[in-house]
Amino acid sequence: MGALPGVVGSMMALEAIKLLTRAGAPLRGRMLIFDGLWGESRVISMRRREGCAICGGIHPASPSAQ
Numbered sequence: 328m329g330a331l332p333g334v335v336g337s338m339m340a341l342e343a344i345k346l347l348t349r350a351g352a353p354l355r356g357r358m359l360i361f362d363g364l365w366g367e368s369r370v371i372s373m374r375r376r377e378g379c380a381i382c383g384g385i386h387p388a389s390p391s392a393q
C-alpha cells in the first residue's frame with residue numbers, strides 16, 4: 328500500500344508536465360481512477376456544474392467576485 332502514493336504522485340506529475348509542455352492529451356475535463364488492488368484504471372468525463380464554488384467559475388474568495 329505504501330507504493331500507491333508514489334504511483335498516483337507520478338501520474339499527477341506527468342499530467343503537470345503534459346500541461347506545461349502541451350504534450351499529449353491532458354486529463355482536462357476527465358478524471359482518471361486508478362485501482363491499485365486490481366491493477367485497473369479507467370477515465371470518466373466530468374462537467375462543470377453551474378453555480379459550484381469549485382468548478383463553476385464562481386470563486387467567492389477572489390476579488391473579482393466581490
Ligand SMILES: [Zn+2]
Nearest residue numbers: 376379381382
Ligand atoms: Zn463543482
